[in-house]
Amino acid sequence: MIQISSKKVRILVAKPGLDGHDRGARVVARGLRDAGFEVIYTGLHQTPEQVAETALQEDVDVVGLSILSGAHMTLVPRIKKMLADNGMNDVLMVVGGIIPEEDAEELIKCGNADKVFNPGEPLETITGYIKSKF
Amino acid sequence: MDKDKLDRIAEKKKRWQEEAATARERSEPFMTVSGRPVGALYTPLDNADLDYEKDLGFPGSYPYTRGVQDNMYRGRVWTMRQFSGFGDAYDSNNRYRYLLEQGQTGLSVAFDMPTIMGYDSDSERSLGEVGRCGVAIDSLEDMEILFDQIPLDRVTTSMTINGPAAILWCMYLANAEKQGVSLDKVGGTIQNDILKEYIAQKSWIFPPEPSMRLITDIFSFAADHVPRWNTISISGYHIREAGSTAAQELAFTLADGFAYVEAGIQAGLNVDRFAPRLSFFFNAHIDFFEEICKYRAARRIWARRMKEKYGATDERSLKMRFHTQTAGCSLTAQEPENNIVRTALEALSAVLGGTQSLHTNSMDEVLALPSEKAVKIALRTQQVIAYESGAANTIDPLAGSYFVEALTDQLEAEAEAYFRRIDELGGVLPAIDQGFFQQEIADAAYDYQRAVDREDLVVVGVNRYNTSEKVQIDLLKIDPAVEEKQVRRLKKLKESRDNDAVARSLAALKKSAAGSDNLIPKIMDAVRVYATEGEIVAALKEIFGEYREKPLF
Numbered sequence: 001m002i003q004i005s006s007k008k009v010r011i012l013v014a015k016p017g018l019d020g021h022d023r024g025a026r027v028v029a030r031g032l033r034d035a036g037f038e039v040i041y042t043g044l045h046q047t048p049e050q051v052a053e054t055a056l057q058e059d060v061d062v063v064g065l066s067i068l069s070g071a072h073m074t075l076v077p078r079i080k081k082m083l084a085d086n087g088m089n090d091v092l093m094v095v096g097g098i099i100p101e102e103d104a105e106e107l108i109k110c111g112n113a114d115k116v117f118n119p120g121e122p123l124e125t126i127t128g129y130i131k132s133k134f
Numbered sequence: 135m136d137k138d139k140l141d142r143i144a145e146k147k148k149r150w151q152e153e154a155a156t157a158r159e160r161s162e163p164f165m166t167v168s169g170r171p172v173g174a175l176y177t178p179l180d181n182a183d184l185d186y187e188k189d190l191g192f193p194g195s196y197p198y199t200r201g202v203q204d205n206m207y208r209g210r211v212w213t214m215r216q217f218s219g220f221g222d223a224y225d226s227n228n229r230y231r232y233l234l235e236q237g238q239t240g241l242s243v244a245f246d247m248p249t250i251m252g253y254d255s256d257s258e259r260s261l262g263e264v265g266r267c268g269v270a271i272d273s274l275e276d277m278e279i280l281f282d283q284i285p286l287d288r289v290t291t292s293m294t295i296n297g298p299a300a301i302l303w304c305m306y307l308a309n310a311e312k313q314g315v316s317l318d319k320v321g322g323t324i325q326n327d328i329l330k331e332y333i334a335q336k337s338w339i340f341p342p343e344p345s346m347r348l349i350t351d352i353f354s355f356a357a358d359h360v361p362r363w364n365t366i367s368i369s370g371y372h373i374r375e376a377g378s379t380a381a382q383e384l385a386f387t388l389a390d391g392f393a394y395v396e397a398g399i400q401a402g403l404n405v406d407r408f409a410p411r412l413s414f415f416f417n418a419h420i421d422f423f424e425e426i427c428k429y430r431a432a433r434r435i436w437a438r439r440m441k442e443k444y445g446a447t448d449e450r451s452l453k454m455r456f457h458t459q460t461a462g463c464s465l466t467a468q469e470p471e472n473n474i475v476r477t478a479l480e481a482l483s484a485v486l487g488g489t490q491s492l493h494t495n496s497m498d499e500v501l502a503l504p505s506e507k508a509v510k511i512a513l514r515t516q517q518v519i520a521y522e523s524g525a526a527n528t529i530d531p532l533a534g535s536y537f538v539e540a541l542t543d544q545l546e547a548e549a550e551a552y553f554r555r556i557d558e559l560g561g562v563l564p565a566i567d568q569g570f571f572q573q574e575i576a577d578a579a580y581d582y583q584r585a586v587d588r589e590d591l592v593v594v595g596v597n598r599y600n601t602s603e604k605v606q607i608d609l610l611k612i613d614p615a616v617e618e619k620q621v622r623r624l625k626k627l628k629e630s631r632d633n634d635a636v637a638r639s640l641a642a643l644k645k646s647a648a649g650s651d652n653l654i655p656k657i658m659d660a661v662r663v664y665a666t667e668g669e670i671v672a673a674l675k676e677i678f679g680e681y682r683e684k685p686l687f
Contacts, residue, residue, distance in 0.1 A: 123587055
């Protein structure tokens with residue numbers, strides 16, 4: 001079991017934007033749960049406000065965003081800002097989906113994401129990365 | 135084959151098995167991409183019950199296992215139909231005209247997410263999504279631009295649209311009228327398959343009941359006015375992309391198909407009045423033989439049930455016609471050029487399985503929308519299969535293969551087993567409500583990922599022969615200015631159109647939605663006066679409400 005002191009690491013897996021491709025989000029959510037994390041999945045078609053609100057209410061340590069619609073450069077910074085406005089600056093931001101490399105670099109450089117995973121990453125790479133941060 | 139002969143083969147097979155068992159085998163499990171175990175050798179023993187006339191027959195004849203046309207590709211090769219759309223209507227119109235010049239024979243429109251979800255480009259929900267993964271269409275004006283200089287009486291168009299299918303279809307028809315093309319000359323397809331949205335693709339708007347009503351309204355309107363239109367494309371593609379197995383794709387798609395047939399019959403339509411215009415859409419995944427067998431089994435199941443259970447007598451109602459797209463989910467971001475090879479194999483399976491039309495994915499689609507060069511290679515792949523490989527010379531060339539016939543039978547039996555389970559749950563809609571399909575697919579997707587992670591399934595360049603080279607490939611970029619431009623044009627339209635006429639048309643639509651009239655003429659009236667998609671959807675939401683899913687994983 002993955003724990004910070006006495007508390008399990010809590011992860012919000014979120015699907016912001018309008019695309020309905022939830023295969024990746026659901027496989028990753030289940031992989032994280034099987035690896036011992038506490039996982040909350042938002043379901044589809046979430047607005048940035050809804051994602052930030054759920055992150056706050058669920059008091060999560062990690063927000064994982066799955067975006068396959070090409071709207072990542074709009075959505076990720078908005079969610080990051082709303083999290084910061086909610087006082088959740090230290091949440092680990094992880095993004096997956098169809099994110100071209102230069103976009104991934106920019107998201108990380110501007111501090112909007114801590115890590116971007118590409119298609120084809122083994123589940124162990126993702127769970128291993130998050131474990132290494134706690 | 136007589137029993138003595140089969141007994142002798144069984145005896146010899148046993149001896150062969152004993153000898154083969156002493157040889158070393160590779161360590162990976164021998165299974166399809168769906169996790170189905172595959173035997174080392176198939177023989178007449180596996181086809182002992184196969185009855186040629188009953189189970190296979192001849193092309194163009196019941197049960198159509200060998201194909202729906204008498205002469206298949208010897209008459210005309212399949213329609214090469216590349217799915218495409220991006221940016222605004224001007225950008226996509228350019229791409230369509232390019233594809234037609236390159237020898238493509240039909241169009242297939244990809245809409246952006248706001249259009250698919252029923253939002254206008256100026257909606258708060260559309261921010262960052264306009265023109266990103268398809269073309270942005272808000273009103274009839276955009277549709278006019280999209281098909282500028284493309285004659286709608288000569289080119290057929292497929293539109294991947296579901297929740298708001300009726301609206302986009304009406305825009306297409308209204309545009310045809312403006313081009314001077316009468317509706318009985320217009321041909322094409324709308325996807326219009328809401329059941330698989332709830333099951334897999336997850337782009338829904340309204341709840342199931344009003345959604346099914348819109349669909350049967352379309353069936354009825356098309357039967358009267360647009361006889362060449364395929365009113366629905368019952369889709370396994372997205373079910374497979376969401377992670378299902380081949381057998382689940384087959385079973386769930388056909389179950390959806392039968393649910394639409396039942397809905398049409400319940401709406402008072404004669405089955406032979408609308409069933410001839412039902413079409414299907416399947417995935418072509420990487421497991422070559424399993425896919426070919428899936429198409430063959432699909433035709434046979436459809437024909438049998440339509441005849442035996444639903445009493446269809448028009449043979450067009452019994453013939454399953456389908457479009458195929460190669461599997462996006464089989465493509466890899468690593469070494470994307472390898473995707474050309476994957477796509478070629480998948481396309482060949484669709485052709486050997488007797489598809490009526492085909493989209494081949496571009497090698498870069500796992501990274502972005504396809505570049506012009508990548509699309510051209512994808513189209514050329516089809517042309518090489520059609521005109522160089524010899525695959526289109528003879529009909530259903532793999533029939534009679536012990537393996538192919540055994541696997542076709544097995545897939546049919548698995549689909550029948552799923553139909554029984556769905557019946558036990560009360561039918562397709564109750565099964566959706568109970569999350570049955572969603573959970574089956576989620577489980578299969580997870581099993582697949584675990585199999586890849588364990589290397590039970592090999593993905594070249596990903597979990598084997600991984601060189602971690604940086605991808606060097608030119609990607610199509612969507613200019614963020616597209617969104618601003620589209621929003622500006624929409625604003626101008628809203629200022630210049632007859633807003634009283636728009637308000638009147640929307641009020642009339644709501645009134646009909648609350649009653650039981652066919653809604654298509656009302657939607658036609660609204661699009662003709664340039665009511666936007668978002669306005670029409672919003673009006674219908676007031677009456678119909680919205681669908682919500684219980685999130686599960």
